[in-house]
Amino acid sequence: MTLQAAIRLNGGLSNCVNKAWSCRFYCVNTEFVDGLRAVVGETNISTALAVREQHGRDESMHSCKPPDVVIWPENVHQVSTLAKLCYCNNVAIIPYGTGTGLEGGVSAIKGGVCFNMTKMDKILNLNAEDFYVTVEPGITRKALNSYLRDSGLWFPVDPGADASLCGMAATGASGTNAVRYGTMRENVINLEVVLPDGRILNTAGKDRRFRKTSAGYNLTSMFVGSEGTLGIITKASLRLHGIPEAVVSAVCAFPSIQAAVDSTVQILQCGIPIARIEFLDDVMIDACNKFNGLSYPVLPTLFLEFHGTKNGLREQVQQTEEITQINGGSDFTWAKDQEERNKLWTARHNAWYAALALRPGSRGYSTDVCVPISRLPEIIVETRKDLIESNLTGPIAGHVGDGNFHCIMVLNLDDKDEVRRVKEFTDRLARRALAMNGTCTGEHGIGLGKRQLLEEEIGEVGIATMKQIKATLDPKNLMNPGKVV
Incomplete structure (x- = not known):
């Protein structure tokens, strides 16, 4: 079926443009799928259940909501043509990259067409x-x-x-x-x-x-x-x-969460141009040790990296060591060559999978709050206390140089009581961050689960403005519906 024929299914392009935002979504049928196939070709479209389910979930705990069709466009002109086809038939559009999101952003809650963009790879x-x-x-x-x-x-x-x-x-x-x-x-x-x-x-x-x-x-x-x-x-x-002339990484353990996070704040306040400063609590360090075969002390820990000239690094490192030692930090464990640095940062990047390995068969949900740097020690200490009192598994890791940290909640989705306690904890954490003039998401996005928190964060006028922008650009609410606003 041609694009023109598909448009006629809905009474022509002018009728499509004038549809109300609240219109019902078109039922994806064989004729519509044939129209998609005519644009992308037989090898770039699938309605197989396994493929659709793969594209209906990301790394989050949100349940799978598969699209009706998955397509692989190969250039912008195909994307444009396919979007017109969906628009004129009131079919939802869900863009898909690698599926590594953490907020259910690819979930096709209204069905529709998933645009897998991986074949546009130039x-x-x-x-x-x-x-x-x-x-x-x-x-x-x-x-x-x-x-x-x-x-x-x-x-x-x-x-x-x-x-x-x-x-x-x-x-x-x-x-x-x-x-x-x-x-x-x-x-x-x-x-x-x-x-x-x-x-x-x-x-x-x-x-x-x-x-x-x-x-x-x-x-x-x-x-x-x-x-x-x-x-x-x-x-x-x-x-x-x-690429910086010189790079060096280090690990430093602390006697308490407070000491580690205080060091972070003081390093930044001194204007040291540190490239990375990551925090892992003792539970997270223990999980990373077990998952990656490492032997770091099971204590609250900072992973640090310095970029610059050789002389510049010497000064950065000296100042940073003085600050960490004042706060009771250990001597630095160094990673100077590329292989050692890769091993160190691979351990940090594997924190998600290391946390899941604490409870095999479990699912994960990562919180994502961000607060002003001055409030970071307070919120992390309060959060750790809340985790213990709630009897929940939630190792803490974060980009503390930005005031952003994550509790990687590890839970059994079949245990309704645990799911309830996790939900209550994550809401408390987000509202704790908002009360400290922070945000409910530093980098993961709003997706499916944080829409109410977004409203609390930016207020009624802020949400109304976002909805106006959405309604102007997407009057039929076809683009990834049910997310953000």
Whole structure:
């Protein structure tokens, strides 16, 4: 079936544009699927249950909600045509990258069509002199940095998982390097986005890649963190950074959570340009030791990394050691060469799986609050006390240089009482962060589970404004419905 024929199913394009937001979703039938197939070809579409279920869940505890169809577009023109087809038949659209999200963002709660973007996997333009690169949505951060290896540049935003870069933009991801290099919001220059009705938008103007601008509304930042609810990101121009001359990592154990987090605050207050500073509590360190075959002391611990010149590193390390020792920290355990550093940071990045291994067969849910740095010691100490009193398993790890930390809740989804206690704990934690002028999500996004918390965070007018933006760009509520607002 042609696109024109599919449009006629719904009475023509003009009727599609005028449908109300509250319209019922079209029932995906054989004729509609044939229209999709005509655009992407037989090998790039699937209605098999196993494939649909794979695309109806991410790494979160949210239950699987499979789409009706999964498609693999190969270029922006196919994405545009497919979006028009869905728009004119009132069919929901769910963008899909690597499925590594933690808030149920790919769940097809209204059914519809999942756009798997992994076959759009080209690095389109690298300009080393201007420190930028343009990528398609199928490129992951590891693939990009492998490509950049001989250029003297790298892309530092590192959420741990080998996520797709456009997916990272969609969720506003960050990670271990954000304390020095910023999050996706600071490192996205321009986006190409297919809007719900198939129009193609370049958020900063086609092919523009300036380092700063005052030209109108910041459309790029509006789509960073939109979680697929406003459009499908099909291209991203990203800011690159020079690979530092020297890099060294270290591990330091502390007698208490308070001492470790106090050290973090003091390091930042002294203006030390640390590249990474990660906190793991004693439960998390024990889990990482067992999962990765390590032997770190089972104590609250900081993982640190320093970037710069050799002379600059010497000064950074000296100042940091003085601060940690004042707070009762151990001597640094060093990781200086690439292999040692990779082993150290692999252990940190495996924290999610190490936590799950504490209770085989369990599921995980990661909290994601972020508070002002000055309130970090208080909230982590209170959270640890709450975990113990609630009799819950929730190792703590976090990007404490940004005031962001995670309790990796490990639970049995079949135990209704435990699920209830986890829900009550995570709500308390989020509201504790809000009471400290923080946020309910530092990097994972709102997705399915935090919509009420978002309303509490930004207020009635804030939510109303977001809904107005959503209704303007997606009047039929087809883009990843049920998420964020």
